[in-house]
Amino acid sequence: MTKMGLKSQTFTTRALDMAAQHIDMMPRHLDVEEACRDLALFEALNPILQAVNHFKELLEDTQMLAGSEAYAAARLAYNSAKVTGKxxxxxxxxxxxxxxxxxxxxxxxIAQSPAPQSQTA
Structure with a gap:
């Protein structure tokens, strides 16, 4: 499966425009209208995908913050119990x-190994 980037999208748009204008020169099995619908769907999905990716980033940030806050609270509980829970x-x-x-x-x-000595001439 070919991944379409900007360069491939430009090529696809131009090639399908050419094919639509010269349909008589195209192979019979090439469904230009279907290919144009596929391209239109690809283009229509771009803003949706961008919004979903942005939302995903926000969710990941929220999850990271929640995890960090929960871990900080757990560390506080652990350290408190070390002092008062004996x-x-x-x-x-x-x-x-x-x-x-x-x-x-x-x-x-690794932490206890001596640092390598530098050799000076």
Missing amino acids: NRGLDDVMEDLSQQFRKSRRQSA
């Missing part, structure tokens, strides 16, 4: 939640 039956939950902030062995090894 010996209050939260040990299992806090141990589970603390996994979020543990570094993997690979990350830990």
Whole structure:
């Protein structure tokens, strides 16, 4: 399936205009009217697609903000429970939640490895 960009759209418009003006020279199996309807539909869908894409961006922004705010609230709850929740039956939950902030062995090894020494002449 060919993706139509601006250059292809210009070509298609000009070629179909030429075909419509010289229908007697076109192959019988070429339905110029159908091709023109397809082009018109393609062009009619452009503003709809632009609006939908804009709406999608707004939804993604809203989702990101909601997620960020929820995560910030969760971090506040976690940090508060670390301070006030000791010996209050939260040990299992806090141990589970603390996994979020543990570094993997690979990350830990990278962080602890000495910086490469530069060789100067």
